[in-house]
Amino acid sequence: MAMSFNNDVISLSKVHIETAPYGIAFNIDINSESADQDTTHTIDLQNAFLKFKKKQIHRIKTKKKKKKQFPAIPVALNSKEKLELRGKFISKLYSYIGTPYARRYHTPDCIYYKRELFLDCCGLVRRVLRDLCTDFQFCIGPWNQAYMYDTLPIKLASTDEMQPGDLVFVSATYFDNNRKRQIHDMVHVEVWLGDGDKTIGSRWFKGTVQVLESYRFVSKSYYNMEYHFCSIDTWLEGVCHSFCPDHKWITRPSTPPKHSIFNEHLSCGQCDST
CATH class of the missing domain: 3.90.1720.10 (endopeptidase domain like (from Nostoc punctiforme))
Structure with a gap:
């Protein structure tokens, strides 16, 4: 299979499709036939995504650790x-x-x-x-x-x-x-x-x-x-929340939703297909 791009001919000589725990991995060997040189590139989409996912989970964990905890009932000051x-x-x-x-x-x-x-x-x-x-x-x-x-x-x-x-x-x-x-x-x-x-x-x-x-x-x-x-x-008095009935000013939770791909407890089969 081949396609033209910027006057070069790109031939997709090998396409490997493999099953994996999180879906399907595509390993594509791309051969660029140009006057200057032929270059072979291997693209591993799954590994790139898993690295990104790991980095995001680490960022979320770090953010949660840094968050200060305060008493449910503030200590009254005189x-x-x-x-x-x-x-x-x-x-x-x-x-x-x-x-x-x-x-x-x-x-x-x-x-x-x-x-x-x-x-x-x-x-x-x-x-x-x-x-x-x-x-x-x-x-x-x-x-x-x-x-x-x-x-x-x-x-x-x-x-x-x-x-x-x-x-x-x-x-x-x-x-x-x-x-x-x-x-x-x-x-x-x-x-x-x-x-x-x-x-x-x-x-x-x-x-x-x-x-x-x-x-x-x-x-x-x-x-x-x-x-x-x-x-x-x-x-x-340690109280800071909106007293306005029209504006609640609610923050989004820092923990990923149950079905988020960045929820570290999510495994294959837990995602909704809808």
Whole structure:
């Protein structure tokens, strides 16, 4: 059997079909008859797939081992301990001052372009919470500021009720009508410092994590801005899940489904044929 490809004639001289525990293996000897040289290639699809499968199973196992375990019922903190955790939260935020927002807003000749770490507004809060996950007794999910807003049910009427470490959320409408609308129109988040109207956050595309003189600002990306003040007391109690009836924010399980080819316990005959 032969076929033409780029003016060369490829002859399939040998096709070996073998049964195997996971299906059928095709070993094909391909002879390329060209003016320059004849090359014989052996393709073992099954071995390549089994190597890939083994690598994926190892990756999944490693990910599960790294996942921290937290008590089913968080240990209750007293008022003093909660205050200390707020301080620890803010201190950790300060450790990221100078971290740029995102690489895509910088050119290769910029000092920030080659940085390894970039943190946008929600990325900063998420990073600090994960750094302190043992203290907070939970691992926050991967979503943005809208998710964080849904996990903090204690809404505050004004800044007079705010404590250092509480969050200031911004809801707004994008100028760009083609841009995807955020859940609850929530577009930004910063952390209240309790020093006048100061916050700490990652606000500007070409900027860095910094202390900001006021939570109020004018954006070039959105308008109709509204500010929402949320207490982090729920987080301080070791609780982090959505309280919004419309958005559950459920993570996909890290363990492969029962019939997944990456489930190491799956053997031939267990797969559905439908």
